Amino acid sequence: MSVTETIVEPPPPQARGWSRARILGYALVGLWIIFGLGIVAYLVSAWNTDFFFRYAPAYLQGLGTTLSLVVVSMIAGAILSLPVTYGRMSKNGILSGLAYCYVYFFRGTPLLVQVYLVYYGVGSFRVELESVGLWWFFRDAFNCGVFAFALNTAAYQAEILRGAIESVPRGQWEGAASLGLHKLLTLRKVILPQALVVALRPYGNELVLMIKASAIVAIITVYDLMGNAKLAYAKSFDFQAYIWVAIVYLVMVEILRNGVEWIERRITVHLKR
Amino acid sequence: MPGPTIWTLLSWGPDGWSDDIAYGALVTIALALATLPFGLVIGFFVAFAKQQEEPSLRLAANIYTTVFRGLPELVTLFLFFFGMPLLLQHVIRWFNPDATIDVNSFIAGMIVLSLIFSSYASEVFLSAFRAIPKGQYEGGYAIGLSKWQTMRKVILPQLVRIAFPGLENCWLILLKDTSLVSVVNLAETLRNAGVAARVTKHSFLFYSLAALVFLVLAILSSIATGFIVRSLARKGATR
Amino acid sequence: MRIALRIALAASAALLTLGVAQAQEKTLRIGTEGAYPPFNNLTSDGQLVGFDIDIAKALCDEMKVKCTFVAQDWDGIIPALQAGKFDAIVASMSITPERQQKVDFTHKYYNTPSALAVPKDSTLKGVTKADLAGKTIGVATTTTHFNYASKTYTDSTIKGYPSSPEEQADLANGRLDAIEDDIVVLSQWLDTPDGACCKILGTPDPQPVEIFGPGAGIAVRKGETDLVNKLNAAIDAIRANGKYKEINDKYFKFDVYGKSSS
Numbered sequence: 001m002s003v004t005e006t007i008v009e010p011p012p013p014q015a016r017g018w019s020r021a022r023i024l025g026y027a028l029v030g031l032w033i034i035f036g037l038g039i040v041a042y043l044v045s046a047w048n049t050d051f052f053f054r055y056a057p058a059y060l061q062g063l064g065t066t067l068s069l070v071v072v073s074m075i076a077g078a079i080l081s082l083p084v085t086y087g088r089m090s091k092n093g094i095l096s097g098l099a100y101c102y103v104y105f106f107r108g109t110p111l112l113v114q115v116y117l118v119y120y121g122v123g124s125f126r127v128e129l130e131s132v133g134l135w136w137f138f139r140d141a142f143n144c145g146v147f148a149f150a151l152n153t154a155a156y157q158a159e160i161l162r163g164a165i166e167s168v169p170r171g172q173w174e175g176a177a178s179l180g181l182h183k184l185l186t187l188r189k190v191i192l193p194q195a196l197v198v199a200l201r202p203y204g205n206e207l208v209l210m211i212k213a214s215a216i217v218a219i220i221t222v223y224d225l226m227g228n229a230k231l232a233y234a235k236s237f238d239f240q241a242y243i244w245v246a247i248v249y250l251v252m253v254e255i256l257r258n259g260v261e262w263i264e265r266r267i268t269v270h271l272k273r
Numbered sequence: 274m275p276g277p278t279i280w281t282l283l284s285w286g287p288d289g290w291s292d293d294i295a296y297g298a299l300v301t302i303a304l305a306l307a308t309l310p311f312g313l314v315i316g317f318f319v320a321f322a323k324q325q326e327e328p329s330l331r332l333a334a335n336i337y338t339t340v341f342r343g344l345p346e347l348v349t350l351f352l353f354f355f356g357m358p359l360l361l362q363h364v365i366r367w368f369n370p371d372a373t374i375d376v377n378s379f380i381a382g383m384i385v386l387s388l389i390f391s392s393y394a395s396e397v398f399l400s401a402f403r404a405i406p407k408g409q410y411e412g413g414y415a416i417g418l419s420k421w422q423t424m425r426k427v428i429l430p431q432l433v434r435i436a437f438p439g440l441e442n443c444w445l446i447l448l449k450d451t452s453l454v455s456v457v458n459l460a461e462t463l464r465n466a467g468v469a470a471r472v473t474k475h476s477f478l479f480y481s482l483a484a485l486v487f488l489v490l491a492i493l494s495s496i497a498t499g500f501i502v503r504s505l506a507r508k509g510a511t512r
Numbered sequence: 513m514r515i516a517l518r519i520a521l522a523a524s525a526a527l528l529t530l531g532v533a534q535a536q537e538k539t540l541r542i543g544t545e546g547a548y549p550p551f552n553n554l555t556s557d558g559q560l561v562g563f564d565i566d567i568a569k570a571l572c573d574e575m576k577v578k579c580t581f582v583a584q585d586w587d588g589i590i591p592a593l594q595a596g597k598f599d600a601i602v603a604s605m606s607i608t609p610e611r612q613q614k615v616d617f618t619h620k621y622y623n624t625p626s627a628l629a630v631p632k633d634s635t636l637k638g639v640t641k642a643d644l645a646g647k648t649i650g651v652a653t654t655t656t657h658f659n660y661a662s663k664t665y666t667d668s669t670i671k672g673y674p675s676s677p678e679e680q681a682d683l684a685n686g687r688l689d690a691i692e693d694d695i696v697v698l699s700q701w702l703d704t705p706d707g708a709c710c711k712i713l714g715t716p717d718p719q720p721v722e723i724f725g726p727g728a729g730i731a732v733r734k735g736e737t738d739l740v741n742k743l744n745a746a747i748d749a750i751r752a753n754g755k756y757k758e759i760n761d762k763y764f765k766f767d768v769y770g771k772s773s774s
Contacts, residue, residue, distance in 0.1 A: 025322075025329030032336050108445070108491035109484040110452035113463055117484060120470060120678070121477035126685040139687050141671075212345035219456060221650075221671045221678075226347060231672060234587045234654040237594075237614045239356060246348050253343040287557045355588070358595035376595070458584055460558075468554050471547055471677040474706045 039243060046240045055232040062228035069224060070210050073146050077153035084158035106155035112216050118148040119220040145217040156206055164199035165191060197267060204260030208253050282473055290469040297465035298486045304382055304451045311387040316394030324402050341392040346453050354381045354457045382454035390447045397439030401432045434505050441498045448490055462486045539578040542568050543598035546583035547675035550700045550763050551604040554583060566759045567621055568602040574746040586675055587654050590614055593733060601731040606656040608725040616734050618743045620727025623770030626657050627695035627715040639714040644668045647689035650679035656724045657692040684709045727770060
């Protein structure tokens with residue numbers, strides 16, 4: 001939030017009549033309305049009770065798969081992000097170098113490549129994985145998806161956490177130290193509560209990004225929401241399969257985004273004047 | 274049939290796959306570069322609309338970013354790749370019943386990536402707009418510049434400098450998002466690597482190679498943006 | 513800025529004309545998959561090769577039209593045909609009632625049965641529903657094999673793959689207990705070093721024609737009867753003049769056409 005935003009300006013007098021901006025604005029909103037009505041009209045005209053009842057349960061099941069994939073990956077990623085954050089902030093050159101490389105790799109390459117690498121790439125090392133007793137894990141496509149997603153989100157979450165911790169002024173560390181708190185306690189009781197308020201919005205964004213990105217596991221045989229939509233389309237060649245899935249994703253993301261905003265407003269009440 | 278060695282697989286030429294993946298890398302770069310100007314221009318105007326006092330303009334711009342930031346990239350891509358030709362066909366058939374339309378995957382990818390890139394870039398532009406104090410506009414008007422001139426000569430130069438780091442991030446996201454177009458058959462890096470993996474069964478090798486290509490592109494981008502940042506800073510300093 | 517804007521406008525104009533370019537009538541654009549050896553496959557220099565490709569080229573010669581080939585992922589191949597990305601599919605597509613609602617087909621140009629492959633050390637004995645209960649079967653989605661497997665093996669887990677090589681890789685590394693595919697495709701793969709892990713378990717019997725159809729045909733957009741007739745005439749012609757046999761013998765030791773009834 002920039003400083004200028006908090007300066008209260010008197011509201012400008014309401015423009016009357018048809019300015020150019022208003023004509024353009026109404027035209028654009030009109031376009032969106034036409035577009036929305038077009039989709040509604042399409043869905044009504046393409047309404048097919050058989051299609052709906054045949055695939056709606058599959059979509060619901062897919063939604064469940066998507067959500068559990070995202071939740072498990074986010075939590076695993078959060079745990080994994082702790083050592084990475086530690087490495088990134090460490091003064092030890094080797095440690096911070098390693099953590100930097102980790103973050104750079106997972107943020108610098110497409111998630112799709114990482115997913116392929118884990119599912120098909122690691123899948124070709126079955127003998128080696130069996131000998132170390134890990135094959136049961138990588139045998140399952142869902143696990144492979146979770147594995148790739150957790151590694152990926154850990155890199156992003158580490159950066160969020162680091163940024164948030166660094167956003168807390170140095171004086172807070174010094175103040176706590178002067179009270180005789182040791183470092184870990186300072187981190188837990190003083191720094192993290194402040195840092196997490198800063199980190200809430202980026203964490204929310206990351207969650208939204210993960211939900212959107214989760215659609216790509218459909219490509220490695222996981223029947224998530226997108227996977228079921230692809231299957232429905234491939235079986236019926238009915239384009240509404242994709243329209244429905246788009247609506248579900250959009251609603252899900254909007255609910256989440258507004259939820260995060262609501263929580264942020266609630267917990268930053270004390271910061272507002 | 275003895276399997277070819279890794280070095281044959283990675284060689285340049287008819288037996289190896291390096292030339293195919295290098296060609297794919299060129300397509301990746303071309304797609305990202307072709308998307309960039311459209312994404313920037315659309316993103317700028319969306320942010321500009323959100324800055325306006327006219328509520329309808331803000332509403333239209335908000336719907337735009339809500340939709341294209343809310344939909345998974347893959348869903349947007351499928352909607353356009355399969356849906357747009359069907360829609361266009363319906364429209365064109367009113368005029369010419371025999372016409373068929375082909376929207377190739379490069380163009381479909383470009384359109385979709387422009388939509389996604391612009392909705393992210395608009396957020397960056399918007400916060401840059403907000404970082405520029407009102408006085409800058411008022412100063413512009415006070416010395417007799419028109420609205421458009423103020424925008425071009427006073428606001429834009431500052432806006433670019435403030436927005437640049439955010440836009441660099443958007444560019445890196447764009448670069449990675451190009452890989453999604455591989456699922457609609459565009460022969461870019463990941464797709465060619467995937468074909469090589471299917472044919473040779475060396476999945477790990479070729480997907481690692483694809484990852485390497487994207488890493489190199491990311492590193493090259495940071496070098497290039499480093500230059501731009503320095504030249505922007507120089508311009509700012511000599512003012 | 514003005515120059516940049518002008519360039520952007522010029523570029524967008526150029527791209528729009530490119531995008532809305534009408535399909536030319538003289539060249540026939542043929543869509544195929546490129547991941548279904550020996551019928552169609554991609555080589556390391558980006559060439560499409562295989563039985564389907566050679567048949568398509570022979571048909572084009574016969575019809576005296578120029579042909580270009582487009583590689584398209586299997587699960588989007590009919591939508592891509594409908595969207596006008598090409599004019600005909602020559603990709604070992606079985607003629608099924610389900611697909612006939614969306615596209616028109618020529619007569620079959622070959623017909624081979626569906627089969628199941630398993631790892632060599634598999635304890636599976638047969639290919640009935642009971643034999644495969646509780647097992648995981650991999651099949652390429654939106655194929656007749658997929659439809660058969662999902663209707664027949666209702667006690668098994670069916671996993672859908674984008675193409676045959678992926679399902680083969682997952683059978684080889686043990687993610688799957690069995691895969692179902694065209695017997696010719698499976699045999700070809702089993703002959704390669706990667707296929708050494710596995711063997712043919714058997715062919716489901718009977719193979720209902722309402723699922724598998726009379727064989728593989730060429731698909732075109734609905735209502736393009738003229739093109740169907742031309743292609744049918746060309747199929748009959750290459751069957752008669754020995755060209756078909758020549759291509760058949762290049763790839764197979766037996767006749768893939770099957771019973772000459774259609």
